[in-house]
Amino acid sequence: MYIIIAGGGIIGSHIASLLVQEGYEVTVLEQSETALKKLQGQLDIKTIRGNAATPKTLKEAEIERADLVLAVTNSDETNMITCFMAKEMGVATTAARIRNIEYSGYFVAPAKSPTSPRKIVRPKSLGIDVFINPEVEAAREIMEILAGFYSTPVDNFANGLVQIREFKIESEPLAGTRLGALTLPKQSMIVTAVHQGEITAPDKDFILNEGDSLHIAVSAENMDELGKIFIQSKRPAKRVVILGGSSVGVLTASGLQKRGIKVKIIEQDPVRCQELASQLEKVDILQGDGTDRAFLLEQGVSSADAFVATSENEEINILSALLAKTLGVQRVMVVVNKPGYIPLAEAIGIDIAAVPTILAANKIIRFVLRGGVISASLIEGQQLEAIEFVTSAQALIANKNIAEAGFPREATVVAIVHNETIFIPPEDKIIKPGDHVVIVTPPESVQTIEKLFK
Template identity: 35%
Template structure:
């Protein structure tokens, strides 16, 4: 299949890399330096030009393409690229947008604006943040099987009750599977992915990935950090992400506080968020923060308009006593820096968008996809059919035909959770959630 990706930034490059092995990928960007760099880095055809222009799309081979993905940093360019493509050919189009007004328009009339699938980056980012607030100790959270199953990633802090135990000792939850352990090296990056056995020992600093029911994952979260519970949430910045996060938290019964410096924006937020206390103030004002009992805040979430402001606001709040900090970071290269200097979790909207779009491009094989540790592994949901290696076989038998680095994390049958064990028989129609190392992904998808 020929796929045209408009935009060679972080999102476009990530998507192109994930598709290049199985598809003919053409990447279009107005930036000649990006195009040249991509030509050397990936096995794709890179073209310099405007993805919203007819002549550029024709040069990219739109007539032979089945899918166009527009993921530049400009909403209007992405929408116009999709609309232009639709006037030329019957191609499936995906557009990434940040402004929720376009998402609202599209959702009210599916297929509007020439877009078949619209991915709202800010809303997805807010959902990611809200999910992590629901699991205080988690660094990452994703849902599968219509919310029946959760995947969560936890970093084991020094002093965690689970640190030092074997997997068998820590596995006190019937509906939970230890899918993988990411072992850090000296600089804190993932050095090794371990598929755990019962006698595998958990150490402080390890990042543990578990898959299971919402109740089991929540229970494990409390076992990892029994004292962590988010009641007092402070949002810094009334941006679109901040607003959407507050709205989602209100829906979960949490009454956050939100600090917004601009008086007009603060007024709008106060009128739009009835269960959120909106404070018009400067989030770097020490006296103000102390007067608002910053030392009692369980988590501060910084959603300002610049990475630097988010970093400083998060670190300042933690220095004054906030227990935990989540920060939005646009620049991918800053993520490790943020988490090294004291931000507990850095959420990158571009990565969230790339993950969502990758899910759509893999619909032939997978119902849902979560990308782990900068694409070192993926958690995927697959509906089993009679062509699958798992059809009417036990997990132990089918797993023998798969490469190393694959773990069955959960099974949902007719909407009900089925505990995956070696002697569990998998049937057609079951939704199975797998952990798969990226090196084993193509072979695994071909068999499951």
Template identity: 35%
Template sequence: MKIIIAGAGEVGFHLAKLLSYESQEITLIDTNKESLNYADNHLDIKVIKGDATSIAILKDAKIESSDLLIAVTSSETTNITVCVLSKQLGANRTIARISNTELINHKDEIGFTKLGIDELISPESLAASEIELLLNQSAFNDSYEFEEGALTMVGLSLSRTAAFVGKTVKEAAKIFPEIHFVPIAIQRFGTQYTIIPRGDTQFKEGDNVVFITSEGGGQELCTLTGKINTEIRNVMILGGSKIGYKTARDLSKVYNNVKLIEKDKDRAFDLADELSDVLVINGDGRNVDLLDEESLKDMDAFIAVTGNSETNIMSCLVAKSKGVRKTIALVENMDYFELSHSIGIDTLINKKLLAANNIFRYIRKGEVIAMTRLNNMNAELLEFQVKPTSKICNKLIKDVDFPRSAIIGGIIRNGKGHIALGDFKIGVADKVVVCCLPRSIKQVEKLFL
């Protein structure tokens, strides 16, 4: 697949890095020589120095034969312009990164596809949505919804008291037959290996396990693992960035007591004017005395989304020490993901990863509707739509030649989620959620073509 990426910033570089690992033909365009040199030296891609709004530069990148153009510069206007030009010059599909979520909310009304833009993404908006979902599923450290919650992916660490620790998947299924969840990925404590569970796979204390749940499955998991899905009432947000603003705005519609701490005085006053239902505090969130004054210990959730990863991590650790149940930190460094559980923070989120997940479904073959990469695991979760021509169509799951390093987590039929076992027959228009390791992706894709 021939992919052109405009913008070698953090999102563009991360996308180029992930895509180059998959042997895609990548061209990266940017005006910053230093960023391009770094990408050229570290990745197997082609780089072009220049303005992506230049027709000559786009032609040099062979835009007319490209399968996908992704515009992710820091300028919303530039991204929209690049997509419009690229579509006119022959690009098959275009994606623009934007920061103004109003554009996403009114995309059908404006008709962006007629202008030449197939998809709009906002990393900040994706991060705010992720935070809201994590608070709704407060017992879990990772969460993702398919088809507005028909199926939900949740992740948690197994404590010694969890009902199925020491049992195999098959043994657990016999003891708890009427369940609405299924394990799809396991990471053993202290390792970096991702296991796709089979019947003989044993659950162990400290395992980080990802489940797919249908309606009621989340509560069943809480009961069996001893986790508590705390009702969130009081939320404190550190940082008045775009993510902080969007998170505070959205959460204030759901929760009564939302506080936002912003260090910059002018920014704090602006936020206070715009967020009438949020208590905005001008102060340094690294100051423990300030956090104590603002009743940190009474908070149900603490969300740190400043521009500094270390500040976010340290302030979340302070919140944990004060007894706050749910902590979420925004981090830029992907290496920090491996530390999240060992250092005691519930969830780390990363804009680059969220944006890449959103874009990746356009690269996958077959009718991919949604896709996410599992946090700190080497696995992907994909939602495929079954076509009449799909090899998997009209077959029982147990009769499908499915790779060992992949598993069907659930099926959505007519808007209802099902935890599907071997005797479930897959039909046309079913939406199938699959978890797979990278080595089996191509094999899985072929089943849905």
């Protein structure tokens, strides 16, 4: 499969590295010489300098051979034109990163007569098969986290029957505990453990340390029982302070406010404050510096249930989140774009609310790459992928048990859902046609597994 990526920024390079790891042929188109040099130093890929929205650059990238074009430059308009051109040049699938929420993807076209049917213009009619809006996804994740008592998002499989969630070892009683001593609920399975950023397959003698995390697959109905083991109960937030009037901040504020949550936004730029005030009527807009302790205290941040740092500047996000934590805010979260900052934030005890780059990569693997896959998500950056397949009657693994199905050794079958009956762990169950199978695997083995389901 040959994939062209327009835009070699943070998202472009992250997706390129994921695709290269999986063995795809990738070309990145980028206008900035500096970004290209950085990419060439990191990845073994072909790069072309030029404007991706022009036929000349696309032809140079051998667009006629491409199976997929991902347009992820910083300009929405460039991304849309690139997809449109690519589609016209015969590319089967295109995906565009669109940040402006005004371009919602769909719109109702006006008609000459007031009673005539209205055509709904779809992104596909503009040559875009998949709209990727990492900011909207990030806001959705933040709202989900704040509505519940978990501090990490959940990945859903088999229509939500199976869930995988990361649990952090924060509380004293769990640190120092042997894994075998934990009584996990039925229908659950530890997928992987993360110790000092390294993924391990834990056995019963694995000792949990503070700062470690476990990714656990569990049936949805047992998730709260599992949550009680790992999480000190956090009540759903009622008062939230958001730092930064970025699109993630605005979307989150507007969503929370609709759910009856009192929201304050702190923004440094006075002009942006004016815009926000006219856009978000019921949200308090405070103009000031989010890294100024006295200002945060004065504005009552210490009495908030949650503080979410969503500004465009990641360093400020981490710093202000740390300040909010010292002021006693119970739930502190940041949005970071550079995956490299995740361990830094986690090391100082700040939860990562969302990483738009990873969300974009998730969406791409879910909707674009894996045609036969129902859902997919990344675990620990991109070290592992959790993928759900539906077994067809013609699949190589149909009617075989897990041991003889020929899965790569490094892959783990974590759940099988047969007619809405969940099997976690699936032991050595026979995989029947129609079964939903959830597998956790390193990206390198994904293509081998895909072949087994064909």
